[in-house]
Amino acid sequence: MTTAGRRADMVRNRRLLLQAATEAFAELGTDVSMGEIAQRAGLAKGTVFRHFASKEDLLAAIMLQLVDRLISTAERLVEADDADAALVEFMADGIEALAADRAFCEVIGRPSLDHAGVRDAIGRLCGAAEALTGRAQEQGTVRGDVSGTDIVLLLSGIHQAAAPLLATQPQAWRRYLELTLDGLRATGTRKLPHPPGDLHLGEHSGKS
Known part of the structure; x- marks a missing residue:
């Protein structure tokens, strides 16, 4: 050949x-x-x-494609005039991706894959979500104590809440998204009892 x-x-x-x-x-x-x-x-x-060389490297390649798609979505939406609608669209897109991909849900909700590229991508995703969230906060529609990491974690949480209904009611996640959005609103809220988390995982081992 x-x-x-x-x-x-x-x-x-x-x-x-x-x-x-x-x-x-x-x-x-x-x-x-x-x-x-x-x-x-x-x-x-x-x-x-x-x-x-390993299953982890193959999984990382797949995860990077998926996370990069969500980052591109966030970057496209961050200049939208209606920041609140942009954040909702980003979250809906992310939850749909989770519903369609079991591995993505496992990694994004519990990013334990010991791969520097994936950890970095999840950090960039949180940063992109932070920019979207910040714009919505500037417009006064989202409470000020919510972070981009909160938004990324909520994607998995909303999907998991609706997961038992997925087979018979594949759009049930929209109900839980709406309930979550009510909790994100800037009015009528109480102070959150714990600071936002960090998905950057910089303290983990440096293996790649």
């Missing part, structure tokens, strides 16, 4: 692998095996490891 042919083969195999892994992680969560992914992709297990 020529060099160009081998290169084309590698590109094709990587595309098949990422597609299969995206579907497998979305359906089965982070515990899916590399063997299952290889089988879905129609590739030998060794081919999978030639592209990704």
Whole structure:
């Protein structure tokens, strides 16, 4: 096989692998095996490891795609005239992503994947959510003691609240989003009893 042919083969195999892994992680969560992914992709297990040294590296590649999409959404919405509507749209988009992807829900709600790239991306996501939240606070629609990290964590919380209904009522999360939005409003609220958390995970080990 020529060099160009081998290169084309590698590109094709990587595309098949990422597609299969995206579907497998979305359906089965982070515990899916590399063997299952290889089988879905129609590739030998060794081919999978030639592209990704570990399952964590493969999962990280998938997670980075998803988180980057949410960051792009936030960056697009941050200049919207109606900051409150922009924040609501961002949260709805994030919850829909969680509902469609089990692994994404596991990582974004409990970001334990020991991968520097994913930790950094989640930090950037919190920063993008902070910008959206800050604009809504400036316009007086969102309470002043809410952080971007709060918003990111609430995406997972709202999804988890509606998860038992997902099979029969796939839009039930919209009810819990509306309940949450009432709690985010700037009027008629009480002071929160605990400071906002931090998902940047900078204190964790430096492995990547």
